[in-house]
Amino acid sequence: MNPLSSTDRTRVRRLPERSSADRSVLYGILDAGMICHLGVVVNGTPRVIPTGYGRLEDTLYLHGSTGARSLMEGPSQDVCVTVTHVDGIVLARSVFHHSINYRSAVIFGTPQRVTDTDAKLTGLRAITEQLAPGQWAAAREPNRKELAATTVLALPLSEASVKIRQGPPSDDGPDHALDVWAGVLPVRQAFGPPSPDPLLRPGIPVPGHIAHRVTS
């Protein structure tokens, strides 16, 4: 795989030891996420919107219902897409060295609206499977009217950077003598027992591709 590009926007200036140029690391961060934060410029000011996404090879697909109307209806424009996982709270002996263990991917580019029907289905499938693997095959596929009502954007993964912090706190030497607990409180996303739609027909069990995700 090609390493990630280093452009003026993606070069990690602060703590470059936390950056990664490995494309498989980028894929891993994107594939583990459910939502991204999409940044657009509206009337000169930034706007950040949480929205679903999906990845297929070197394309990131974004769902049209983002609230970023200009992006859906207007001419193509630059965006920034960020996906972040919080892995732990880093508890140091000093306030100054408190931190967060995280993995984040930041992608810059100009997404294009997908208009071809097959390509649109491909994008929607990636977005659906990102959120709920197995659901594309389980649920009713979009009909012509639904497809027409859905905007799909495709963003190439050509300008991206990755930042990762893991591990214990990095207190200053003298602080190690303090009588203060230090370490990491691990954070993860957990899935509870599925809650059936009150309108669910009787006798339809929770399918395996959903049930197996439950962590408690």
Add this chain to the structure above:
Amino acid sequence: MNPLSSTDRTRVRRLPERSSADRSVLYGILDAGMICHLGVVVNGTPRVIPTGYGRLEDTLYLHGSTGARSLMEGPSQDVCVTVTHVDGIVLARSVFHHSINYRSAVIFGTPQRVTDTDAKLTGLRAITEQLAPGQWAAAREPNRKELAATTVLALPLSEASVKIRQGPPSDDGPDHALDVWAGVLPVRQAFGPPSPDPLLRPGIPVPGHIAHRVTS
């Protein structure tokens, strides 16, 4: 409490029934979060950075180490701060009605750098306590050198909007007859057992304010 403002930027155009004008709802979403996504405009293009924050009354404090160098060093500029909680995956009978249960807060404004020492400590305390309640009292407070090395930004909570989606899928009537399971897979943030710093002095137990957060 004053209701949230409705400006051109914060008016929720898409699915306005998902918006909330209740300031206590805004506080609840912000207080439950650990990181925000900070949007800035750099050379005309958007940039979205995950970073820590803290709230105290109607001020949101942002930590200086965001990677948004222009924001830390340059003149004050507009930002957008978004905090999002994913509460569930909404599994519908049709692909079209798949969705995410979430709560999000979007704040617009022009943060100011905090320069007064006491005000800076107040902001850092809010940021630290947001991440790890109880740690400000437990850890060593910042010394003069550390304070000088830390940038704190203060953003008034004067222009904000809240969007919430909860509840089961909303499939179209005819789709209810399909032989497809539908419902919600609940998502939450979970905390694992604390992992001590390898350099931790023996005999220091995990304090209660950290131990009580563990969910598994």
